């Protein structure tokens with residue numbers, strides 16, 4: 296699914312209006328209906344609803360929603376902030392449609408800012424994607440009062456005061472519990488810095504024309520079920536273990552064999568045909584007893600990796616989880632990436648080693664997959680001042696080094712060397728605990744070995760990992776969930792997507 300900036304969404308609105316054809320006021324009616332449908336399935340008419348409108352089209356949506364909720368027997372109080380801005384045509388039409396139905400309370404001075412008694416659901420329709428400058432004055436007074444009221448807020452399209460496509464410097468922004476956005480997700484929703492200004496967000500379809508969406512170019516996409524499903528490889532009837540790839544994972548050190556074990560189990564559950572674990576000697580008994588399906592290639596070093604063997608017979612190589620940064624380990628990493636000569640997966644200490652020895656970047660095979668969490672990415676690419684700048688750095692790093700970067704977190708972002716970025720839509724905060732990253736490395740390595748091109752191994756791996764986390768959380772809850780639970784749900788994650 297494409298993520299598009301406000302300007303391009305406006306083009307799609309305009310195209311739909313012209314070519315469907317549909318009048319702009321009827322498109323607004325459709326948007327308001329879609330929002331109302333979402334709202335009524337979540338909140339029953341026992342709730343008192345307060346709708347706060349601006350006078351642009353977002354405000355027009357708010358007026359139409361107020362009318363629809365009133366028809367459905369919700370108790371609706373309605374306010375419009377009427378400052379100097381001249382109202383949009385569709386706002387005015389909706390204003391007329393409300394005559395005799397609901398009174399519109401005008402807010403024209405600070406004294407008219409409502410009290411917001413508790414227990415209301417507040418619908419935020421002040422500004423949408425037309426926000427053009429920081430919020431101040433009377434608008435700021437209203438937003439502060441809304442945020443301080445303690446009421447549940449639902450924003451129409453985007454929280455008022457939040458810029459859809461760039462960093463928002465001001466903190467005068469509505470803090471909704473839910474954002475219900477029209478058809479196309481906004482880039483702002485994927486930025487950790489905006490989390491309190493977005494809440495849980497939902498996309499509702501308002502029937503914008505598909506051909507118009509296709510015409511708009513974008514470098515940003517959201518990974519969805521449909522996309523991943525279409526990329527999954529099927530098992531052939533005459534398949535044997537040799538046809539599902541041979542993976543080699545170099546992982547573990549004394550005290551960190553757990554990382555190697557998690558990575559191994561995840562690779563196996565993701566479907567690799569044959570898995571070999573290259574680990575330090577101290578991990579031999581652990582690996583053989585805990586993961587009997589894996590073959591073990593013990594290193595000469597007792598506590599950490601000191602060398603590497605013949606890598607030519609492997610289809611994929613994953614390196615990094617728990618390896619530490621001892622000098623011999625650094626040396627073998629430098630050598631093995633060149634000896635392997637094909638795209639591989641590098642995680643954790645493997646990335647920290649690269650950050651310390653940047654010359655390795657120059658010898659990485661094209662489309663190698665790097666899977667940093669934000670701190671590891673900072674070590675590789677330097678600091679950023681906000682999340683939009685972080686995204687710029689991510690894109691630049693992937694294209695300058697011809698690598699695929701999987702920047703982990705909520706909405707993990709996968710940057711390709713072409714400049715495209717795919718944001719994940721699966722996963723949950725229960726996954727924020729030690730070891731889940733090692734699981735991801737095992738999964739992506741496994742997919743690479745099974746013949747997925749690096750770009751698809753990264754996308755399918757990240758999405759599947761999140762689905763496994765979501766399924767695990769349904770059973771364990773988010774707080775008690777651990778990385779091993781996630782591995783147990785990889786098979787169900789496959790079933791769920793198919």
Ligand SMILES: NC(=O)C1=CN([C@@H]2O[C@H](COP(=O)(O)OP(=O)(O)OC[C@H]3O[C@@H](n4cnc5c(N)ncnc54)[C@H](O)[C@@H]3O)[C@@H](O)[C@H]2O)[C@@H](O)CC1
Pocket residue numbers: 305308319322323326349350351352353354356380381383421422423424425426427428429430431434451452453477501
């Ligand atoms: N046909 C369409 O274009 C559709 C638009 N829709 C709605 O329209 C919204 C966009 O509407 P608009 O483009 O009218 O924009 P908005 O309703 O977001 O607001 C625009 C108005 O606010 C003013 N403004 C912007 N920032 C301000 C600030 N900081 N302080 C004071 N005034 C400020 C602008 O000058 C303009 O007059 C979407 O978010 C969506 O809710 C939906 O109804 C779907 C269909």
Ligand SMILES: Nc1ncnc2c1ncn2[C@@H]1O[C@H](COP(=O)(O)OP(=O)(O)O)[C@@H](O)[C@H]1O
Pocket residue numbers: 643667668703704705706707721722723724725726727728729730731732733734735760
């Ligand atoms: N809030 C969150 N929502 C969704 N996924 C998350 C969240 N926090 C972490 N994750 C996922 O969990 C994994 C954590 O990886 P990482 O930080 O490397 O942990 P570790 O090194 O302990 O294995 C990543 O795949 C990340 O995307």
Ligand SMILES: [K+]
Pocket residue numbers: 353419420421422423450451452453454455
């Ligand atoms: K809004």
